[in-house]
Amino acid sequence: MSARSLNKVILIGNLTRDPELRYTPQGTAVCTLGLATNRGWTTDQGDKKEETEFHRIxxxxxxxxxxxxxxxxxxxxxxxxxxxxxxxTGQDGQQRQATEIVIEDMILLDSPANRPQMPIVSDQATPEQVAEDIPF
Known part of the structure; x- marks a missing residue:
């Protein structure tokens, strides 16, 4: 028996393109996404640097x-x-390779930019509203 191992990836980032949904010949849905993550650091000389990685999801x-x-x-x-x-093997006969993250969980961390903000609605009425509703 082989030793235990772990293959787990956790990323937080911004989508670089809209999703692409396809179906396999058997009818299984598969969606690909592009995700960008950033890493920032300061060099020994005090310069701020940033690096962006692009991931296929x-x-x-x-x-x-x-x-x-x-x-x-x-x-x-x-x-x-x-x-x-x-x-x-590609159509040109060349060997190809792709590394990707196959996700099992996804959480949206922001609200859609094009959706208008909903007004705050309270389920508690003001005393004036209550007084107007009482029939006496």
Whole structure:
């Protein structure tokens, strides 16, 4: 028996493009997303540096359909999943390889930019409103 291991990825970042939803020939939903993460640091000389990494995110089944409905370019999301590397032969006969994060969980961390903010509604009436509603 082999020793235990762990393949887990957790990222928080911004979507770089709108989701792309496709279906396999068997009818399974698969959605791909682009995610950017940033890392900042200060050099020994005191200069501030920033580096951006771009990640290919893949969701399957119901999560794929939810990602397609809820995600959009620019949204900030949390994803949790595993790292996977695929290899295939391209149409030109060349070997290709892609490393991607296959997610099992996704949380939206912001509200959609195009959705108007809902007014704050209280379920408690003011004394004036209550007095007007009492019929005596």
């Amino acid at each position: 893949v969701a399957w089944n119901k999560l794929a359909e939810l990602c397609n409905q809820l995600c959009a370019k620019g949204r900030r999301i949390y994803v949790e999943g595993r790292l996977q590397t695929r290899q295939w």
